[in-house]
Amino acid sequence: MEKEQMSDRRKFIFDMARGVGIAALGGFVWSAFIDEAKASQLLLRPPGALKEKDFLRTCIKCGLCVEACPYDTLVLARPGDHRPLGTPFFLPRDVPCYMCPDIPCVPVCPSGALDKKSVSTEGHLNIKSAQMGLAVVDQESCIAFWGIQCDACYRACPILGEAITIEYSKNERTGKHAFMIPIVHSGACTGCGLCEHACVTQKASIHILPREVAMGKAGDHYIKGWDKKDEKRLENAKEIKTTTEISKKSAIDSLNSGMKDLY
Amino acid sequence: MAKLWNKYRYLILRRIVQISLLVLYFGGNAWGLKILRGDLSASKIFNMIPMSDPYAVLQMLAAGAVISADLLLGAAIATLFYMLIGGRAFCSWVCPINMVTDAASYARRVLKIDNIKGTRQPASRNIRYWVLVLSLVVSAIMGLAAFEFISPISMVVRGVVFGIGFGWAAVVVIFLFDLLVLKNGWCGHVCPLGGFYSLIGKFSFIRVHHNEANCTACMKCKVVCPESQVLYMVGKESLPVLSGECTNCARCIEVCDDDALGFSIKSLIKK
Ligand code: SF4
Ligand code: SF4
Ligand code: SF4
Ligand code: SF4
Ligand code: SF4
Numbered sequence: 001m002e003k004e005q006m007s008d009r010r011k012f013i014f015d016m017a018r019g020v021g022i023a024a025l026g027g028f029v030w031s032a033f034i035d036e037a038k039a040s041q042l043l044l045r046p047p048g049a050l051k052e053k054d055f056l057r058t059c060i061k062c063g064l065c066v067e068a069c070p071y072d073t074l075v076l077a078r079p080g081d082h083r084p085l086g087t088p089f090f091l092p093r094d095v096p097c098y099m100c101p102d103i104p105c106v107p108v109c110p111s112g113a114l115d116k117k118s119v120s121t122e123g124h125l126n127i128k129s130a131q132m133g134l135a136v137v138d139q140e141s142c143i144a145f146w147g148i149q150c151d152a153c154y155r156a157c158p159i160l161g162e163a164i165t166i167e168y169s170k171n172e173r174t175g176k177h178a179f180m181i182p183i184v185h186s187g188a189c190t191g192c193g194l195c196e197h198a199c200v201t202q203k204a205s206i207h208i209l210p211r212e213v214a215m216g217k218a219g220d221h222y223i224k225g226w227d228k229k230d231e232k233r234l235e236n237a238k239e240i241k242t243t244t245e246i247s248k249k250s251a252i253d254s255l256n257s258g259m260k261d262l263y
Numbered sequence: 264m265a266k267l268w269n270k271y272r273y274l275i276l277r278r279i280v281q282i283s284l285l286v287l288y289f290g291g292n293a294w295g296l297k298i299l300r301g302d303l304s305a306s307k308i309f310n311m312i313p314m315s316d317p318y319a320v321l322q323m324l325a326a327g328a329v330i331s332a333d334l335l336l337g338a339a340i341a342t343l344f345y346m347l348i349g350g351r352a353f354c355s356w357v358c359p360i361n362m363v364t365d366a367a368s369y370a371r372r373v374l375k376i377d378n379i380k381g382t383r384q385p386a387s388r389n390i391r392y393w394v395l396v397l398s399l400v401v402s403a404i405m406g407l408a409a410f411e412f413i414s415p416i417s418m419v420v421r422g423v424v425f426g427i428g429f430g431w432a433a434v435v436v437i438f439l440f441d442l443l444v445l446k447n448g449w450c451g452h453v454c455p456l457g458g459f460y461s462l463i464g465k466f467s468f469i470r471v472h473h474n475e476a477n478c479t480a481c482m483k484c485k486v487v488c489p490e491s492q493v494l495y496m497v498g499k500e501s502l503p504v505l506s507g508e509c510t511n512c513a514r515c516i517e518v519c520d521d522d523a524l525g526f527s528i529k530s531l532i533k534k
Contacts, residue, residue: 022393026397027397027400027404030401030409030413031404031409034401034412035405037412054328056407057326057406058329060304060320060334060408061302061411061417062304063292063424063425064306067291067300067301078421078425078428078429079428080428084412085412086304110313110333111323112331
């Protein structure tokens, strides 16, 4: 009897250990799969979406935003779409976001993954404050850069004159024409994609990228010295000090030492 | 005719409920119906009452998401409903995968796969609770609701409402798994959502009750039951089926020719 009890307990412990082992293996595979599946960066989310990391954990994949969109802009990622499954996104070359003034897709979101506040100014919904992405022009394939008049994207832009402007410069090749170059301004562009949708080239020469992908960042060490407001950023700048063989001595010593301290 | 109805009344009702829900969700997207919008993860009834999947919300919580009031309320409504009334009824009355796994289990019976020697069930029905815990751990590590990322249930519902993509493959895999690998494999062993509702459903009032005096020990009920272990008392003792793993599908009630099984309301005061 005694012996049997012992072996029962051992069996239980063994079973538990085996369970934990299998679970760990399963968890590893599961995590690896998720890591792979969520890695697709080039994804345009509906207006008002949280930062991608928070969006992924907050969106419950109900599709209410998709149902609310009158233009069928938004779609939920299906298996085989190679995008985080069940989450809403849009492909502007197919259907862009038409920037509805009442933004019906946002207030219906039950989870807060689409945040009303982020697309409101002074308490009112304002689609112009949306930041779905940023339009980027490929200068090589955009025919305006060849000297051909186009401005299709400019005309399509709901905030033309702010989000896209046309810059004129002389076409030296012909000597009598002007280049009419589309320039996108990240401060105003919402990433709606109407420009990408309208672009006349075979594959769009202006296309929308997620803002984190398309935009750089100057950092606090580069300041517009002529702009009082921008100069304030200097206060955030932290000193960075790198010490190399040369900078150990004073600069004058280094200059007078021939090449010795370099080698 | 009356006999046929008697033998299949709950099955027919369940299929009507399961399919109607899908049609209503589909209509919410395709025809702008306002009765039910969204999908099984979260929805709005009459554009007013929120409903959400409590297990999905639990995973989101583990992932560190801020849960909105709407989702909390929706999850609370669903939880209370199944906890107090329905038991694990989600599985047999709502979930579309149930139709797939029921079909597989029916096919096993018709093809007599169950009778082949050596097909003893090697797997534990507790796997689902392990998967449940694991899903929360993976959610916490990966920072997103882990099961929602692979759930064939949501995949199929979304597929019906928003377009299926390769989602049908999930249905085929589950069907073949249940047919060839493990009897009642997915719903009875693996699915963490079923496990979740088993835990919640433990306390509900609606229970199947066995009346031993009428039982002729034909064991038809155990053959059709997807969780036959919960019917351990059949032919032995008059008891209610108290295990949360019973899906309240009522197949056992309708196949019983001797009136030995029926629904009962669990008495509030335990004697
Ligand atoms: S703003 Fe309008 S067009 Fe754009 S995604 Fe929302 S509902 Fe659709
Ligand atoms: S409405 Fe919100 S929670 Fe639902 S799919 Fe859209 S973003 Fe996700
Ligand atoms: S995406 Fe294109 S059309 Fe839309 S606001 Fe930006 S520049 Fe204008
Ligand atoms: S066990 Fe899972 S798949 Fe099966 S019916 Fe229940 S929720 Fe659906
Ligand atoms: S005990 Fe009856 S109601 Fe419960 S799962 Fe089995 S067959 Fe269905």
